[in-house]
Amino acid sequence: MGISEIFEFFHKLDSELYLYINDFGIYIYLLLFLIVFGKTGFVILTFLPGDSLVFASGAIAAVGELNVFILFILFFVATSSADSNNFLIGRTFAKISSHNNHLTKIIPASTIDKAKEFLLNYDKVAITFSRFIPLMRTMTPFIAGFTGYSYSNFVRFNVLGALLWTLVWLGTGFALGNIPWVEENLLFTLALITIMMFIPAAYGFVSRFHKKESAVASNSEV
Template sequence: MLDPEYLLKTFSYLGLALIIFAETGLLLGFFLPGDSLLITAGLFAARGDLNLAAVMALSAVAAFLGNASGYVIGRQFGPAVFARAKFLKPEYVEQARAYFDSHGNQTLVLARFVPIIRTLVPTLAGTIQMNPRTFLIANAVGALLWAAGVPLAGYGLGKVIPKDVLDKYILVIVAVVLVASFVPVLLEINKRRRR
């Protein structure tokens, strides 16, 4: 697992932007630590190591561009993949299209806050040919909410925890955040298994 604290100390703002871009838009980026990286960036900003406004602005731009890239990848290559895959029936594509027609905006915004799902949703939106204008608006709203809200939560946490405790236990705090970010995914998997 990639250590968010190490990544931020080593690669700073550029690393943050590249990881957020890859995690939100490139299918192979699903394993990258998006939420925990943003929380850690907020903690670092609370310590004075990073500028909070810069973290939020860079993260929002990277998240927006990442999702847009995923959408373009899905739009270009998704239909061909669906056509060739034996296990993906045409009715599944139509079900996904109907779902995105009625719930696409909310899905794109809420998916930002769920690891792995935020990597897959923009590609699926492109694959089913979601309206580009609708996608861009939902993408922008989701990127702003996620890229501002998560670092702000880390910043608030960093301001509540005394600096000496934060310095000493930052790895533990990041580990707890990392584990907590996967709880919604595990709950959803468990719920689906019961069905």
């Protein structure tokens, strides 16, 4: 299997998941775990399916092809442990960069300071809800580890976020899975649900950012 075929496999996996259940058998659970873990566990694997894959798994579980309880435990453990792994990668990267001038030039001190300020102001919200926003779900754990954020605090909000994320996507897929139209138009449903979830999450971050900027502007005027 070539690289293009591998990308094509992952690109269509969420919408054609039901086709692979018979091929993989019980190992489909292992495949799902590895994909969800890999998406946020490693910075470079953001192209893997995440939200849509969990939703599709829930929809398929609703018709009895997968076990929803196994899926819940699997996805919760996968996404929470993945973010912790990403956090540790960020911390390791920070230690390496402190002894390597070339890496320090790649990530300027001003960028690190801004990242620290971001986590200081939005730490609970960012860590808990960043997994609902593309790119943020991968970068937030890495930045937290890179900037020396408290791991104990990170774990608490990370576990909460993993629980909410799993409940929302798996639960929504399971609730809608028995509706014939959803089953017949799974790809369209995945796109629609993704957009609906992205808008409120993005709005929350933007509104909090504007409030912070307004507060800073008011203080500067005084």
